[in-house]
Amino acid sequence: MSLNGTHTLDELLASVLPRGHDFELLHLQDEPAQTHDIVTPMPTTQERADTLTVKIQHFFTLFHNKKAVFALEIYVYLTLSSLHNTKLIFVSKADTSGYCDIKLRMGDITKVFLQYLISVDPLHYLRKVKPLRRVNDHDESLIRKGTSVERSLRILAVRVDLSPHPCQNTDKFYITRNDVGGDTNWVTKICLFTRPADDYLFIGSSKNAKKHKLNGDQLLKWWMKIIDGLVCTDFDPNNVSARLRVPGEDTGRVSRTYLNGDLTQSNNWQVGDIFGGTGNDLAVFHVPLFPDDPKSRFIRHLVQENRIMKTNLKTYWMELQERQEFKLSVIVSVIGVEGHTKKIPDYLPNDREIFICSSRRQFRYIRSYVAGEEYDNEEGTLESYVNVRDYLELRYSKKLLKLSGTREPEIRKPVVASTTKRSAIPVTLLQPRKKAKPAK
Amino acid sequence: LRLLTTILYSNRDAFLGLADCEVEIETIDNDVERFKLNKLKPFYEKRDKYIDNIDDFWKVVLSQNTDFANYIRASDFKYVDNITKVVVKWLIWDENSNADINVRDFSITFHFKGIEHDFPEQSITKVFKMTKMQSNKDFDDDDEAGEDNETIGVEEVLTSEPVDIEWPQSYESINPSLIEDKRSPQGKKNYRQGMKSFFGWFKWTGKKPGKEFPHGEDLASLLCDDIYPYCVKYYTEAQRDLEDEYSDSEDDNSDEEPLDLPKPEGEDEDGESDKLASKKRRV
């Protein structure tokens, strides 16, 4: 446990992993970077000027018996303005490889990762943020991205003579915040888009017979259980909204099918979404722009077609369902939560449980040892483990986080609902995998 | 201590030596480019004579090329279809030219046949030159980086001079030179539409970003580096017997390829090696 009583990541995970089994964890965090508003603001909004939006990417991979078994990709967005401060957790992709030798409660594991991120203090990310535009101070003694090769070499020649090597002061090239000003009462949001697919991170794993795949309806219910659980355990019941939208389905049906109390325990669920707006409002000002997200893709498509200023939310949701990306009659959903957490997020991750990358490039490089591997048979899952472990050891003298499960085995009662289907986890988006072209 | 000094000195000279190499490789690149273009001159002359004898050659090439289509409006094709000849000439081919001419300077000439009551027969030549320009924008990470700058702030970019071309009559309302009312919303809209059309590209200079045909330099480069050199390839691709063999090079069909399933244990390892093949192709 940390000083203020919050659980560390390994404690949280151990509590949902079976006792008597050992695991290893990769937790990568990208360099926090300034980004554009999550939702396109209306042109007249004054707030634009003093809003800071920061984006951070987290990538988790759980290993058992030297094999990758579960992976999760999450984006955290911090929005700071004089009016309010928001922390938004966007679940991008979650996946199992299907090669786990033992049964794991993937739903609980997923929930624990989300709880962990909910607890993280935003100031952890704000220590060093890469700005959108860097200071251009024409400092000719620095080697920057635009410095020509020839110039860089002459600078290096000069530096050889200076001994010891001067530390280049690069602080001014980053945004740092030691406090967040304004309202320190963080609003926490969670967003995700559910859509069934064969695989998301463990490409090829759908070929693995042991991997369960859920259809749209089962997937939706699987996630609803997790998110509803979080709403109940982590959010102030008097200060939380939980929303579910199923494009293509009318409100009554969604309500009756998914929000009837069988699936959800919280009373705060309604049909809709947390980005507001009514049917007649322009969609562009109420739909967030997330990476690899079908909703965002459709918005960008509307811009290209020059319909963006003419499409209202009602039309948007209707057409979204009809997009080619979705096969006919596949159930997709948008789940959102917005509110205040019971506990203020003030947990600072320790060095053992997180590897903070110094650049996006480094992040992608390590991530690709897991996400770039092929998993149509077990070797991929072994390779990814070996490569991640060896790379961290060799380059950073860092080891994967080791944990031992502490959860006592339970006697399973026969259940009616399909929500407790074992160990399957698909989720979110189908990312067609681009083959990199061979160098010409 | 003396040994240490020797090593450091050597490092410094090495960096300076490599800096000189960077300058030298540019000269070598230019010499190679010059050599290549001198070989290509008679070759293109010969090739283009054959092309002249193939009906609708340029119509086929330009209408089939998706990159080209990205730059112009759909209505422009009515006139693009009437292009009977395209010729790119590199300025160093001109014996009278200054020895300092950049090897990358070139001109593109279009020969249009006319459309009765709409558009006259005409030949237009537009010249493009590499020019050193002050870089106005702040240098930031969103830049399409990679330009070799002597110092931050100056880059060599493609520029051009506007050339006169007679616009089609059907484009009268959007012809920027004819629009009198540039203030009203409708006037502005028409002006912009005109500037974005293929005919607007002939006015492109590269010195007024945001106020002229967008990405004019990319269209020029597309014609000079890709379409003109490879026009015969594009023509033959378009002639393939089966319609579904019309391919753009970047059709990523990886989604449609059958999967290389690995063979189960006990059989040969082909499958395994193929499996790793995909890993190598990481995004």
Place this chain on the structure above:
Amino acid sequence: LRLLTTILYSNRDAFLGLADCEVEIETIDNDVERFKLNKLKPFYEKRDKYIDNIDDFWKVVLSQNTDFANYIRASDFKYVDNITKVVVKWLIWDENSNADINVRDFSITFHFKGIEHDFPEQSITKVFKMTKMQSNKDFDDDDEAGEDNETIGVEEVLTSEPVDIEWPQSYESINPSLIEDKRSPQGKKNYRQGMKSFFGWFKWTGKKPGKEFPHGEDLASLLCDDIYPYCVKYYTEAQRDLEDEYSDSEDDNSDEEPLDLPKPEGEDEDGESDKLASKKRRV
């Protein structure tokens, strides 16, 4: 009828003429390549002498390059870090060589320093040649098209001969030459891991697809066309003072760009031109 015959004849000659041009352009390409390589020979010799005087030059270049990392296993870096020198030589540079040597044939030489008790100091040269090979697969659209085939079924591909290299002791269990039991699951697994390692690449021939290091030819081309020519650029990129500026390579951030909303009517036209600018950058 005669007129039609004349026109068709003219067309026919044109097509035949263009076919001849396709052959001729290959010769021109080869001549240009030859000219370029002859200029590069003394240049690379000079450049490489400077590189020899920069500590850890190749370690920096090879460890930073993500393309290269895609081909090898993470543990290979322990040994790749020990490469002190890389040299690419084109076979036409060899005065004694056959006049028929393909301009694209080359050799790559690696100099490794040793690791005590694990790995000996050694220099290994691997030669790559363009060879005409019978193409086994059906010709179909999914081919990485572009090879000039004389007839469907024969293509010119890069091949090589296996070369001996002393494997690290730590790789003993996966060294394919040392594995006796190639039948059991574990034996096969070890064999494959070995073949997929950087050391397995030295055995690559290009004649046994699926049974050897995957994409061996692409790794060879990467070294010869990209890393070796541009190693100085890659070295300086890794020296940038801000770690997150290390690389120029394609960070596709199109997902993160804000939307270009059209400005309401009545404002200046920059917005409109810029808006179209986004359109041109279609993926």
